[in-house]
Amino acid sequence: MTATAIEEPTLAGNAEPVALTQWQLFRRRFFKHKVAVVSVVILILFTIACFAAPLIAPFSNTDQDLLLGAVKPNATHWFGTDTLGRDQLTRLLYAGQISLKIGFAVALIATVFGTAVGAIAGYFGRSVEQALMRFTDLFLVVPALAILAIALKHFGRTDTVVILVLATLFWMYVARVVRGQVLSLKEKEFIEAARASGASRTRIIVRHVIPNIIGPIMVNATLAVAAAIITESTLSFLGLGIQPPDTSWGNMLSDAEGFTGTGQSYLLYAPGLAILLTVLCVNFIGDGLRDAFDPQSEKH
């Protein structure tokens, strides 16, 4: 018996049978995952706040008050100010624009590309697989930071370049996971049944293979969001990331790094917490999505 029938019992010939569309089922399964729902809300609020920064930020992005200097969090400056007297909340919001953009864009590009490579390699096998997976290995053995540094120097340190470079460095993990999943999946009888129904190979990959591995793909995508935000922090820390006056959470963190253990250590908290919260939310959402995509997850 399905959950539908348990929750809304219908007697034969009595009422209209309750038929939920796949989207409704998906939504219901997702809403069962309370933490994921809360995470979505938090992340949406975060995103809105960051991109509405010009409207809601208490100060202007470029405001500084050198005479004020670094002050602890108080009523006017909720997260305090740094040594240049810049309001931390304002900076956090503007930095969030870049960090969130990088995180999601990198995850999206890396996931789409990695899934395509992995699925084609896994499904077609033989020489196609060899070629694609060796290509993937090539990217895995290349020292990431060196490439990043060169690329950023060459193309300029704009957020677009950072996104593209990070995506080039992240797709391999997705590709490997997807390939592994496809390898086991393609031996399944329903794939053979799909072939027997006349579906072409592309159609089988898109319609039958990928929907079955959407769970691992989602999990990897959420991990990529987190990894991208953190790697961007590393880059900024090394002075290779986003350049001032633009700023990212990683940038703020590296600026504040010198104050660890001093009176100004509060400067670490705001960007640190922002990264932590975002990454956590994204991971929970990934969890919820994985369950929601699996039609059998309602089977208790």
Add this chain to the structure above:
Amino acid sequence: MDNPTATDLPTVAVTGEPTRAPMIGPLLSVRNLSVSFSTDDGIVRAVDSASFDVMANETVGIVGESGSGKTVTSMAILGLLPKTAKITGEITFRGESLIDASERQLEQIRGKQIAMIFQDALAALNPVYSVGKQIAEAIRVHNPDVGKPAMRERCIELLDLVGIPNPTERVDQFPHEYSGGMRQRAMIAMSIANEPELLIADEPTTALDVTIQAQVLEVLERIQDRTNSAIMLITHDLGVVAGVADRVVVMYAGRQVEVGSVDQIFYEPRHAYTEGLLASLPRLDRRADKHSRLHRIVGQPPSLIFLPTGCAFHPRCPHAEVPGRCDSERPELVDVGPAHQSSCFFADRVAAAVKVDQS
């Protein structure tokens, strides 16, 4: 027929296909089909010179034990064998060769003209799609332009046709929410969605209990009545064959050993293997006290890599003359009656033995 009800022929609603051209000659013709795989241990001859025809609207049962080449034969027809398979011989469908067909041409034929019903319906249904979506996908492969409401209607209609209760509700459920028998019916609904001319049913009832088995076979027969399709029924269960098949092909170790009508196979078997199979069926009219056992064919089926010389069945055959013809010369299929062939040198001995047993 713009608005067909569930009892109408379901084809016209969606496909709007013109009526089929009348067939002259067999729908499917298999000639000297051999399939072999090279493995590390040697060459496996999964199918060895199989030749048979399937006429339009006919049900042909292919019987044999595991590893006798039944499934490989059906896979060869659909061109679904892996590239490592070495295929020789001729397979023609409506006069056109399937062996020489390109992958593209085969895709046009699969699911539309020749469809397959798989043994394990749970494994053969995609777990992430509702049953309705899956049937819709099978239709959409060949008819990409069908609109959503029409498609849904059609899916419900097909589920109704195969006897799924409450199809309007069931159409949105997932395979894991179906019972075993319903899954097999959903599988059948999917395979007949495009009104194929030939249905290959690979052990469609093996995973089901006897009651459900009967229901599924009844569905198959009903569908055949309605769509006039031919059915190639692959099974190891003689009872299933007796119930639905018109003609029977008995296979042993990748070779055909006997071909004939159902009555011929069951009442006048002319091959020792068929005789043994029939004798091993439990029978109510045969005495069975606690000391007597069910009849069995002694020995094991042979390895397909190291087939016995001569007739592959000779080591297990009660009539074999060894040493003699049976272990030295390979018997060909020869006529032993009207439309009845056997590949046994001593078909008359089998006939005599059967007579004694039946009297």
